[in-house]
Amino acid sequence: MTTFLYHMWVRHHLRPGEFWSLPRGERSLLIAFSEEEMAAITSQMNR
Numbered sequence: 001m002t003t004f005l006y007h008m009w010v011r012h013h014l015r016p017g018e019f020w021s022l023p024r025g026e027r028s029l030l031i032a033f034s035e036e037e038m039a040a041i042t043s044q045m046n047r
């Protein structure tokens with residue numbers, strides 16, 4: 001979770017406190033989208 005929160009702060013300027021204040025469904029959606037984004041970044045770096 002720490003890596004995710006850091007990613008959201010650095011890439012999208014969403015502070016951890018703001019993330020936790022979001023409704024549960026929105027947090028789940030952001031987590032899912034960010035997992036895809038981080039996987040794409042990792043894949044691109046491994047080329």
